[in-house]
Amino acid sequence: xxxxxxxxxxxxxxxxxxxxxxxxxxxxxxxxxxxxxxxxxxxxxxxxxxxxxxxxxxxxxxxxxxxxxxxxxxxxxxxxxxxxxxxxxxxxxxxxxxxxxxxxxxxxxxxxxxxxxxxxxxxxxxxxxxxxxxxxxxxxxxxxxxxxxxxxxxxxxxxxxxxxxxxxxxxxxxxxxxxxxxxxxxxxxxxxxxxxxxxxxxxxxxxxxxxxxxxxxxxxxxxxxxxxxxxxxxxxxxxxxxxxxxxxxxxxxxxxxxxxxxxxxxxxxxxxxxxxxxxxxxxxxxxxxxxxxxxxxxxxxxxxxxxxxxxxxxxxxxxxxxxxxxxxxxxxxxxxxxxxxxxxxxxxxxxxxxxxxxxxxxxxxxxxxxxxxxxxxxxxxxxxxxxxxxxxxxxxxxxxxxxxxxxxxxxxxxxxxxxxxxxxxxxxxxxxxxxxxxxxxxxxxxxxxxxxxxxxxxxxxxxxxxxxxxxxxxxxxxxxxxxxxxxxxxxxxxxxxxxxxxxxxxxxxxxxxxxxxxxxxxxxxxxxxxxxxxxxxxxxxxxxxxxxxxxxxxxxxxxxxxxxxxxxxx
Ligand SMILES: *[C@@H]1O[C@H](CO)[C@@H](O)[C@H](O)[C@H]1NC(C)=O
Ligand SMILES: *[C@@H]1O[C@H](CO)[C@@H](O)[C@H](O)[C@H]1NC(C)=O
Ligand SMILES: *[C@@H]1O[C@H](CO)[C@@H](O)[C@H](O)[C@H]1NC(C)=O
Ligand SMILES: *[C@@H]1O[C@H](CO)[C@@H](O)[C@H](O)[C@H]1NC(C)=O
Ligand SMILES: *[C@@H]1O[C@H](CO)[C@@H](O)[C@H](O)[C@H]1NC(C)=O
Ligand SMILES: *[C@@H]1O[C@H](CO)[C@@H](O)[C@H](O)[C@H]1NC(C)=O
Ligand SMILES: *[C@@H]1O[C@H](CO)[C@@H](O)[C@H](O)[C@H]1NC(C)=O
Ligand SMILES: *[C@@H]1O[C@H](CO)[C@@H](O)[C@H](O)[C@H]1NC(C)=O
Numbered sequence: 001x002x003x004x005x006x007x008x009x010x011x012x013x014x015x016x017x018x019x020x021x022x023x024x025x026x027x028x029x030x031x032x033x034x035x036x037x038x039x040x041x042x043x044x045x046x047x048x049x050x051x052x053x054x055x056x057x058x059x060x061x062x063x064x065x066x067x068x069x070x071x072x073x074x075x076x077x078x079x080x081x082x083x084x085x086x087x088x089x090x091x092x093x094x095x096x097x098x099x100x101x102x103x104x105x106x107x108x109x110x111x112x113x114x115x116x117x118x119x120x121x122x123x124x125x126x127x128x129x130x131x132x133x134x135x136x137x138x139x140x141x142x143x144x145x146x147x148x149x150x151x152x153x154x155x156x157x158x159x160x161x162x163x164x165x166x167x168x169x170x171x172x173x174x175x176x177x178x179x180x181x182x183x184x185x186x187x188x189x190x191x192x193x194x195x196x197x198x199x200x201x202x203x204x205x206x207x208x209x210x211x212x213x214x215x216x217x218x219x220x221x222x223x224x225x226x227x228x229x230x231x232x233x234x235x236x237x238x239x240x241x242x243x244x245x246x247x248x249x250x251x252x253x254x255x256x257x258x259x260x261x262x263x264x265x266x267x268x269x270x271x272x273x274x275x276x277x278x279x280x281x282x283x284x285x286x287x288x289x290x291x292x293x294x295x296x297x298x299x300x301x302x303x304x305x306x307x308x309x310x311x312x313x314x315x316x317x318x319x320x321x322x323x324x325x326x327x328x329x330x331x332x333x334x335x336x337x338x339x340x341x342x343x344x345x346x347x348x349x350x351x352x353x354x355x356x357x358x359x360x361x362x363x364x365x366x367x368x369x370x371x372x373x374x375x376x377x378x379x380x381x382x383x384x385x386x387x388x389x390x391x392x393x394x395x396x397x398x399x400x401x402x403x404x405x406x407x408x409x410x411x412x413x414x415x416x417x418x419x420x421x422x423x424x425x426x427x428x429x430x431x432x433x434x435x436x437x438x439x440x441x442x443x444x445x446x447x448x449x450x451x452x453x454x455x456x457x458x459x460x461x462x463x464x465x466x467x468x469x470x471x472x473x474x475x476x477x478x479x480x481x482x483x484x485x486x487x488x489x490x491x492x493x494x495x496x497x498x499x500x501x502x503x504x505x506x507x508x509x510x511x512x513x514x515x516x517x518x519x520x521x522x523x524x525x526x527x528x529x530x531x532x533x534x535x536x537x538x539x540x541x542x543x544x545x546x547x548x549x550x551x552x553x554x555x556x557x558x559x560x561x562x563x564x565x566x567x568x569x570x
Contacts, residue, residue, distance in 0.1 A: 095462030370403025
C-alpha cells in the first residue's frame with residue numbers, strides 16, 4: 001500500500017469533468033492525491049449543479065438500501081460547498097440525486113419532524129474548528145419549512161450538532177468566549193476559554209427546553225488540549241470542544257468532548273452521571289477500545305448497551321482513524337470493543353468523521369463510515385467486511401463532517417430540466433432531487449402550442465439522462481415527461497428548441513400506453529412512422545444503458561493516505 005504525505009494547502013485550478021454523471025472506478029480522478037484540484041461534474045440540463053466526481057475504489061454486492069448524504073465542505077477555492085445526496089444502487093452507482101444552494105453544510109441528513117421525513121443541516125460561516133450559522137429544515141419538496149438559531153445566541157449557532165428528538169425539539173451547540181482561570185493549564189488567571197453550551201430547543205415554539213454549559217461541570221484541568229497561544233478574548237482556549245449531543249431514551253444526554261478524549265452522560269438536572277474515557281474516566285476501557293479526539297458518540301440501542309464513536313486518533317497504539325462499536329456496561333462500568341471499522345488504508349482524519357449503524361434494530365446490519373476531513377466513505381457488511389470504498393474530493397481540499405445513508409423520497413416542486421442538443425439529436429434531462437423517476441419520455445411538436453407527439457424514451461441513468469433522438473421525426477420543439485416506477489406520469493419539463501425555454505401548451509397525443517412496462521421499447525405510433533419510431537426508441541434504450549459515462553476498468557488501487565500522524569487539536 002503506497003503512502004503519500006500530503007501537503008495541506010491551497011487548491012489550484014479546478015478540474016471540471018464535463019460529462020453527465022461521470023463516475024470513475026480507477027485512479028485517474030484522485031489517484032495522485034495532490035490538492036491541485038478537486039474534479040467536479042457539470043450537467044447540460046442544470047447549470048447550477050456542480051457536485052464532486054466520485055471515485056469508487058471498491059464496490060461489492062450487499063450494500064444497504066438508502067441514499068448517501070454528504071454535506072460537502074470544500075476549501076473556499078474548491079467550488080464544492082453544497083449539500084449532496086447520492087445514489088449507490090447498482091444501476092446508478094455513485095450518481096447525484098440532489099444538490100442545493102446552501103454553503104458549508106454540516107450534519108446534512110434526513111430526520112423526522114412533525115411526523116414527516118425532512119432534510120436537516122447547519123449552514124453558515126466556517127471558522128477555526130467551529131462555526132457561526134443557523135439550522136435549516138427542508139421538506140420532501142426541498143422547501144424550507146424551518147430556519148432557526150440557538151436561543152439567545154443569534155449568530156453563534158455552531159455546526160457540530162443538529163439532532164431532532166421525538167418531541168420535535170432540536171439539540172444544538174454554541175461556542176462562546178467566557179472568562180476563566182487558566183492557571184491549571186499554565187495560563188493567566190484572567191484568561192478566556194470557549195464555553196461550549198448545548199441547548200434543547202422547541203422548534204415550533206422557539207423556546208429553550210434545556211441548556212448545559214461545559215465549564216460549570218467539567219474542569220479545565222480535564223482537558224488534553226494544549227494552551228499554546230490561545231487564552232485571550234480574541235483567541236479563547238478551546239478546552240472542551242463539544243462535538244456531539246444526543247438525548248437517550250431516559251431523557252439524559254450523551255455529550256462528546258473532543259479534547260477531553262471523553263464522552264459524558266448528563267442528567268436532566270445538569271449533573272454528570274459518568275465520564276467514559278479521558279483523565280477521569282468512570283469506566284474501565286479495554287486497551288483496544290481507547291479512543292482519542294473522537295467525534296459522533298451515539299447509542300445504538302434504546303437500552304444503551306452498544307455505543308458507536310468515530311475515533312480520530314491517533315493514540316500511541318493506533319495510527320489511523322476508525323469507527324468503533326462498543327459494548328458498554330453502565331453497571332459494571334466497562335467498555336469492550338466489539339468491532340473496529342476502517343478502509344484498510346490507514347487513513348488518518350485529523351478532524352470530523354462519523355460511524356452510522358444502518359439498521360440499529362438488527363445485529364445483521366451494515367455500517368457506514370465517513371472519514372470527516374478526508375473525503376472518503378466506506379460501507380461494511382455485518383461482519384465488518386469492506387463492501388464500498390469511495391472518495392469524493394481531493395484529500396485536504398474537500399471534507400464531509402458526517403456521512404449518512406438513509407431512506408429518502410424527494411418530490412421537488414420545481415419542474416424537470418431539459419437541454420436539447422439539436423445537432424447531436426440528443427435531449428438531456430434531469431430533475432434535481434426527484435427520486436421516483438424510472439424513465440424519461442420525450443415528446444416533440446412543431447410549435448409550443450402544437451400537438452405533442454411521442455418521440456423517444458430512456459431509463460433514468462443518474463442525475464442527468466441523455467435521450468437519443470436520432471432517427472426520430474422531430475418538430476422544432478421538444479419537452480420531456482418524467483415517468484414513475486408504476487408508469488405514472490410525474491411532471492413535464494418546459495419546452496425547448498435548443499436555444500430558449502418556453503411554456504408548452506397544446507394537446508398531447510399519447511399514441512401508446514405509458515403505464516405499460518414495455519413502454520420504453522414500444523412503437524411510438526404518434527410519430528407518424530411507426531417503424532422509425534420503434535427503431536428510435538430501441539436505440540434510445542441502448543444508448544441509455546451505455547450513456548452513463550463510467551469507466552469500469554479497475555486499475556491498481558493505491559489508496560492515498562495521510563501519513564502525518566500528529567496530535568490533532570483542531
Ligand atoms: C446561491 O445563492 C447565493 C446567495 O443567495 C447567490 O448569490 C448565488 O448566485 C446562488 N448560486 C446559484 C448557482 O444559484
Ligand atoms: C413543502 O413545503 C412547500 C411550501 O410550504 C409546499 O408547497 C409543499 O407542498 C411541501 N411539500 C411537501 C411534500 O410537504
Ligand atoms: C451558560 O453560560 C452562559 C454564558 O456564560 C450563561 O449566560 C448561562 O446562564 C449559562 N447557563 C447555564 C445553564 O449555566
Ligand atoms: C481537577 O480539579 C478538580 C477540583 O480540584 C479535582 O477534583 C479533579 O481531580 C481534577 N482533575 C484532574 C484530572 O486533575
Ligand atoms: C431492552 O432490553 C429488553 C430486554 O432484553 C428488551 O426486551 C427490549 O426490547 C430492549 N429495548 C430496547 C429499546 O432496545
Ligand atoms: C463476512 O461477510 C462476507 C459478506 O459480506 C462474506 O463474504 C464473508 O465470508 C464473511 N466472513 C466471515 C468470516 O464470516
Ligand atoms: C399557436 O401559436 C402561434 C404563434 O403564437 C399562433 O399564431 C397560433 O394561432 C397558435 N395556435 C393555436 C392553435 O393556438
Ligand atoms: C396499460 O398497461 C398496463 C400495464 O401493462 C395495463 O395494466 C393497463 O390495463 C393498460 N391500459 C390500457 C388502457 O391499455
